[in-house]
Amino acid sequence: MNYRIQCFASIAERIGQAELLLPADNDAIRVIELKQTLAAQYPETAELIMRSFVAANQQYAPDDSIVTPKDELAIIPPVSGGQGKAHPEGDLSQENHNEVSSANGRYCLTRQPIHTQAVEQKVSHPNHGATLTFSGTTREVTGDQRTQTLEYDAYVPMALQVMEQIGDEVDKRWPGTLSAITHRLGIVGIGEASVVISVSAPHRAGCYEASRYAIDRLKQIVPIWKKEIMADGSYWVEQDNWDPIARNDANYTDLHDQG
Structure with missing residues (x-):
């Protein structure tokens, strides 16, 4: 064996x-x-x-x-997270599928452009008075570097499972809150959305807090990787001192300083 x-x-x-x-x-x-x-x-x-x-x-x-x-x-x-260290690399072949979703349909990985309104509709609820949508897009200039495109890779089944876990954590911390996450794979051009997170809640305070929690947790624990592609080369962005099991929902305090 x-x-x-x-x-x-x-x-x-x-x-x-x-x-x-x-x-x-x-x-x-x-x-x-x-x-x-x-x-x-x-x-x-x-x-x-x-x-x-x-x-x-x-x-x-x-x-x-x-x-x-x-x-x-x-x-x-190490996953890409919000801030990281560059590791020059070559190319990586893509997955064959274009879109996969969790059983409840609220967590999705796709190679197609993300439609923000479609993500928002997944958390629509008649008893919720607040809906907040975060869209992370490809920026062209970071410091003195100019990005041409981004490329995303993922351990697809685990990524979906962990995204759903984040939704469960959100519901546990802010009962009744609904969340939906759609993340791009493959090539994402300048100005295009790589991730859209939509959260709805009965009140706006919980909605703001849950949205920030969801994106921070996604950066911390979801097995999705980002490659920066520039005119003079490419590299995978990796977090320094990455430890996805150092914190869990029980002892989570604050991820806001991670950027």
């Missing part, structure tokens, strides 16, 4: 494969040992592998947890 490990974004590009097969010498292995083995096999990518996370069955797995060859495994490099 083998450990079958899916790869994404910068890791997939550096090793030149979207999936790795690691011979299973034992029936189970600790996550840290799995990462160490991969790092030894791909020394040029070792530093990135060691600061990445492993997902087991679409859940982030701590380094001391145990995985088996039967688990669905993926190596998750």
Whole structure:
């Protein structure tokens, strides 16, 4: 048997494969040992592998947890977040599908332009007096760099599951609030929306707070990666000191300083 490990974004590009097969010498292995083995096999990518996370069955797995060859495994490099560090890379092939949604339809990944009104309609409720929609668009100039386009990659099933988790967290913190998230994959041009988050609530105060929480959590924990493409090259944007399991809904306090 083998450990079958899916790869994404910068890791997939550096090793030149979207999936790795690691011979299973034992029936189970600790996550840290799995990462160490991969790092030894791909020394040029070792530093990135060691600061990445492993997902087991679409859940982030701590380094001391145990995985088996039967688990669905993926190596998750740091997500783009709001602020990050550039890592020059090459190209990555795209997924075949154009749009997928969660079971309730409120969380979606698409390769098509996002229609803001369609996202807002997903949270329409007759008892809600406030609806707030956040749209994140591609900017052309950041500092002294000029972006031509952005490209997004995702671990699709896990990304949808985590987006739905964010919606559950929002409802737990602000009972009765509805949220919907649609995120682009693939190439996103200047001025186009890469993500639209719509939140509705009985009152505006909770709506503002829930909207900010949703975008901050998306940047922190959803396995979606952003590549900046410029005239003189491209790079994946990665968060420094990224740890998607350092905080959860129970001990969450404030992500506003993450940008």
